[in-house]
Amino acid sequence: MEASSEIIRELEELKLKKAEIEHRISSLKAKLQETAAAAERCDAVSNGYSYPMAAAAIEHGLGHGLSPDQIYRYSRQLLLPSFGVEGQASLLKSSVLVIGAGGLGSPALLYLAACGVGRLGIIDHDVVELNNMHRQIIHTEAFIGHPKVKSAAAACRSINSTIKIDEYLEALRTSNALEILSQYDIIVDATDNPPSRYMISDCCVLLGKPLVSGAALGMEGQLTVYNHKGGPCYRCLFPTPPPTTACQRCSDSGVLGVVPGVIGCLQALETVKLASMVGEPLTERMLLFDALSARIRIVKIRGKSSLCTVCGDNSSFNKQQFKDFDYEDFTQFPLSAGPLNLLPTESRISSKEFKEILQKKEPHVLLDVRPCHHYKIVSLPDSLNIPLANLEARLNELSSALKEKEDGHVNTGSCTNPSLYVVCRRGNDSQRAVQYLRESGFDSAKDIIGGLEAWAADVNPNFPTY
């Protein structure tokens, strides 16, 4: 065991070194190309064909400030009459902060780096995980276990080594948000939770920054631009936070990889439009994307609300109040939720204890209360699946399963009642189920602490987690 963990550790290190070397190679290659191109131009001068970079702009009276390399790199955008060299010049002078390098941030960052945003900030405190890869396409396997910010910055630099990239390896908080956001022209909300969304919007109002906001879950996505040209802020639209039960996470409800991809690309597009001042921004409108039915709907939403507690006419919301505001409490959405602790110790057993029960072949019923599409992914053998939501209606199935074990056991001569153990993914729903079951007369019900994740961590490392 120890030898293999040593090998794994060394592999991880080598992978990271490899990624760093590859990044170094690509930036050196880019530099070499630039130097070669500059040398070519210098050679050409003596022949009277062209001029060195700086001189060229002066000689030709190019007011836009693009270098010959920039003209070549961005030529396909310069050729667009509605974008042109003015649009590109504005883009190169602009700065954008992308908050979150996940499913939305990945494509947004790739496009923003590629198309020539002058300065690109990335903030994220998370590390890359294998179950991110299907949608967070900016990251590569070599960066699994390493900060997303490092991975995303390396990818952006390898696409465009000529722009400035700022890395913030930290969580956005009320204590650092004003300082960080104030350095950028446009803010992109690519986060995944309600407290961050309210915090970012409030901060943008205080600083007067436009906010390009995207969200995706399951098979649907939403996109709009807040706090721009008299448009609403997030709170104008959602003055009261939704109930916590209405706030699903991708890690619980799932998401098809390409769905945040589509929304992230559209966030990059709206950002480019704002930065280059072309087109009509998606303000006072919202784009609703339904992947399953292949429908995109753009709806008109309310403007800035004069009654808004943050951006409204009589709002006195200021920077100090922002710094003191508890967004997790306001939204009732803790960002670092500790495990639920509903039950007394005697109503619970550890996954290791459950393993002993299996080994001793003690009569029992194992009830798995996860939704059935979770159960289909992986489950413990000989378990009975009744999702928590249906438990009340299907108690008779549980009773008969227990009865069966009892009868089966009577034949072998013993007369202890079979025990009832309840398991779920992480050990929260199993506690809710045990609480309900005990109230309904199932006195032997116990939950397996930490659920299948604990089973995988403490008993069987080969048991799949998701």
Add this chain to the structure above:
Amino acid sequence: MQLTLEFGGGLELLCDSEKIHKVNVDLPNGADDLTMKHLLSWVRTNLIKERPEMFMKGDTVRPGVLVLVNDCDWELSGQLDTTIEDKDVIVFISTLHGG
């Protein structure tokens, strides 16, 4: 009157996972027109199959639900007082937070 009601952002889970409902709603007794207030209670009675608290709070939609009448935020047409006409399309959508 014939109406198209659409649910999204997870609200469809409250009505048999069906997103689009073509329905026929009668005018309430003695009323000259159909308002959103009446339509909401009709939806709650006739379409919402589970957890009604995930759809409504008091006599209006719960926080975090956008209501769109013919692709337009109902805030712009008078919220609960919005008058509904034949063939209107009303969308109820829960705001998403994921990414």
